[in-house]
Amino acid sequence: MYIEIDFNSDEAIYSQLCDQIIMGIACSRYHDGDPLPSVRQLADDIGINMHTVNKAYTVLRQQGYVKVDRRRGAVISVETDKANALAELKESLRVDIARASCRNISREDVHKLVDQLYAEYGTGEYGMTGE
Amino acid sequence: MYIEIDFNSDEAIYSQLCDQIIMGIACSRYHDGDPLPSVRQLADDIGINMHTVNKAYTVLRQQGYVKVDRRRGAVISVETDKANALAELKESLRVDIARASCRNISREDVHKLVDQLYAEYGTGEYGMTGE
DNA sequence: CCTTTGTTATATCTTAAATATAACAGCGTT
DNA sequence: AACGCTGTTATATTTAAGATATAACAAAGG
Numbered sequence: 001m002y003i004e005i006d007f008n009s010d011e012a013i014y015s016q017l018c019d020q021i022i023m024g025i026a027c028s029r030y031h032d033g034d035p036l037p038s039v040r041q042l043a044d045d046i047g048i049n050m051h052t053v054n055k056a057y058t059v060l061r062q063q064g065y066v067k068v069d070r071r072r073g074a075v076i077s078v079e080t081d082k083a084n085a086l087a088e089l090k091e092s093l094r095v096d097i098a099r100a101s102c103r104n105i106s107r108e109d110v111h112k113l114v115d116q117l118y119a120e121y122g123t124g125e126y127g128m129t130g131e
Numbered sequence: 132m133y134i135e136i137d138f139n140s141d142e143a144i145y146s147q148l149c150d151q152i153i154m155g156i157a158c159s160r161y162h163d164g165d166p167l168p169s170v171r172q173l174a175d176d177i178g179i180n181m182h183t184v185n186k187a188y189t190v191l192r193q194q195g196y197v198k199v200d201r202r203r204g205a206v207i208s209v210e211t212d213k214a215n216a217l218a219e220l221k222e223s224l225r226v227d228i229a230r231a232s233c234r235n236i237s238r239e240d241v242h243k244l245v246d247q248l249y250a251e252y253g254t255g256e257y258g259m260t261g262e
Numbered sequence: 263c264c265t266t267t268g269t270t271a272t273a274t275c276t277t278a279a280a281t282a283t284a285a286c287a288g289c290g291t292t
Numbered sequence: 293a294a295c296g297c298t299g300t301t302a303t304a305t306t307t308a309a310g311a312t313a314t315a316a317c318a319a320a321g322g
Contacts, residue, residue, distance in 0.1 A: 010309095012279060019226045026229035038298060049281045054299075065233065070288055073298050078233050085234035089227060090244050095150045096223050097248040098157035102196065102209050103216035107249045111242050113221050117228040118238045141278095143310060169267065180312045185268075201319055204267055 001037055002029075003046055013048055017056035022065060025078060026121040036066065036074040132168055133160075134177055144179055148187035153196060156209060157252040167197065167205040 003020050005013055024030045037045065039053040046053075057074050060066040064079030100110060134151050136144055155161045168176065170184040177184075188205050191197040195210030231241060 014279080019229075022233060023226065023229040026232040039300095040298090051282090052280060055279090057299080068299065070298070071290075080233075080235050082234055082236060085231065085236055086240065086244070089231050089236065089241070090248070092227050093224075093244060093248055095154065096220060096227075097245065098150075098154040098252060100216065100220050101157040101249065101252045102153060102211075103213055104211050105213060105216055105220065107246060109217065110220070110245045110249075113217070113224060114228065114241050114245065115238060117221070117224055118232065118241075121229060121232045145310080170269095171266085182313090183311060186310090188268085199268065201267065202321075 001042065001045070003042070005046055005048070014052050014056040014059065017046075017053065018059055018063075021056070021060060023121075025065065025076060028122050030076050032076055032078055034076045035072050036076065038073050132173065132176070134173070136177055136179070145183050145187040145190065148177075148184065149190050149194075152187070152191060154252075156196065156207060159253050161207050163207055163209055165207045166203050167207065169204050 002024075003017065005016050007013070009016065011019075021030070021036070036042070036057065039050050039057060043050040043053045057066060057068075061068060061074075064081065065076070066074050067077035069075050097110070133155075134148065136147050138144070140147065142150075152161070152167070167173070167188065170181050170188060174181040174184045188197060188199075192199060192205075195212065196207070197205050198208035200206050228241065
């Protein structure tokens with residue numbers, strides 16, 4: 001599992017971990033059913049504490065990206081509650097769009113950025129392998 | 132100045148303050164040249180400490196939304212470095228789009244959200260009053 | 263002068279984040 | 293049965309950020 005943490009970032013390590021795993025799913029580097037490394041293993045790989053990884057896994061579970069199987073440990077399992085996700089996304093975009101609007105960034109400019117990012121990820125289906 | 136702070140939020144007060152002022156500019160409730168309340172005045176209005184407001188003003192100044200005039204205090208002054216703003220926006224959108232992609236939110240869905248938010252703000256020009 | 267402006271300095275309190283040990287229950291393998 | 297692995301929980305400590313409280317300063321205006 002390729003994880004890169006910026007220890008000089010102002011963003012919390014566990015939060016960076018969540019983000020990277022979510023982006024990994026979007027990039028279809030990780031798929032539904034894939035097991036995540038154990039909290040101890042990943043902590044050792046990255047060079048951080050076990051509890052920091054555990055917190056990331058817990059948050060990912062609460063947000064519906066991971067389920068825990070006693071036998072296999074943490075497993076990618078993406079919940080698709082689109083209505084809820086849309087509402088959350090809108091709130092998240094609100095300030096970003098305000099900033100953009102202040103800087104004379106047009107609606108079309110943002111559309112282009114969005115398209116670029118969707119191109120970086122899959123086809124829009126996080127699976128993209130056609131499951 | 133209408134500012135609403137959620138004291139139960141996990142987002143820092145000074146950060147909420149910055150966001151609200153930026154959204155106020157985007158909504159064209161505040162315009163270039165408008166003076167902001169003094170740090171002591173606004174702190175008193177909201178019921179928070181002077182230094183919390185001062186931190187917000189300092190951040191807004193560093194990010195190019197405010198300039199400080201010794202005579203008039205803090206004044207709205209929006210810098211329009213579009214190239215830089217585009218780069219920052221893209222980074223900010225990266226995780227959001229990843230989350231959206233995981234939830235089967237399409238490119239078009241995001242475009243619609245963006246359009247909705249631009250509609251809530253101005254015409255794309257933060258001035259919109261035609262200055 | 264006096265007031266108001268932003269700014270700086272110091273100190274304190276609270277909370278979040280990260281680390282360190284340690285232990286537990288569930289499950290598979292040996 | 294014993295061992296090793298999983299996530300999980302508990303407790304404690306350290307560090308850093310956020311917020312508050314007092315206090316003082318230079319600059320500008322009335």
